Amino acid sequence: MSFPFRCVNFVLQLATALLEVIALVLLIQILFTHCVRGQEYGITVWMYIFFLPPIALQSVVLVIFRLCCTTVGLDPIAMTFNLTSGLVCIACALTLLIAMSEHCGNEFAFLFYLSSAFGIVAGVLHLLNACVCNVFMPLSEWSYLKPSKRERKKALKKDYA
Template sequence: MSFRTFNWSLLVFSGILELVALYCLVCLLYSHCVLGGEYGISVWAYTYFLPVFTAQTLVLMLFRMCGQTIGLDPIATVFNLISGIMCIILALILLFSMWAHCSNEFAIFFFVSGSCGLIAGILHLCNGILCLFFMPPEEAYVLHECCILHFVFSNIHFLYVMLGII
């Protein structure tokens, strides 16, 4: 299997897991424990970021089928790294809050949503790290001219500005 096929497969699996996590998260929004305010930031932070990452993953997956280097460029690499880290952090927060507080019929939705988000985050990180090594030379010059941390921090700042946090 070539790297490009493996890259696309990781995107497909990440997208499917994010869709399942998003479905379970939407089911959670109407539960009495979320509507009653027992869960605050753990559910709402996940609700805030997961749809964004899911939409970008699906768009990247569709464009990846059409182009040779799409998904291997610095922007896609940084997206995979940032979304992987954020998915892991947010899924762990959701799982820890569920573990500490939830003992009702909605516990399965917390568990499935958090677990799928955690696995999707790990797949995003794997994809981002592999893309760092297999990036085509015509795209990789950007990483040599500028530090990768500059891209990461500028994209995080851009994400915050777009979401209205800053």
């Protein structure tokens, strides 16, 4: 049962990492446009450039580690990362997309739209990956306790039995 889950998780993580890297490359190109240099766009671009690189780097690292270790990315920490990264990606990309749609537009408008679109799709894939992890995560992962607490629980059960 865990093999299809692991494959779906890996494919989603790989697709997310690729989309985030593409969005990041487009976003770097946006930084050199005259509308950003002329400060027509301020917080929307800078918020996106502040949050996207660490998220993309973490996604790429997770994909690389998944090639070596099959259990990386299948735990509650990875699920939390996917959930928060998805929400942050969608929020930042939507902010940039809405700001661009209100602007009159120029020859670089397609870069803004494409970077935002890739960011939104990557965010949705992050959320989808978090949901897949949530549904198919083994119960032992959810009830993980430190060994010392585990031993105390066993001792308490033994005393009551």
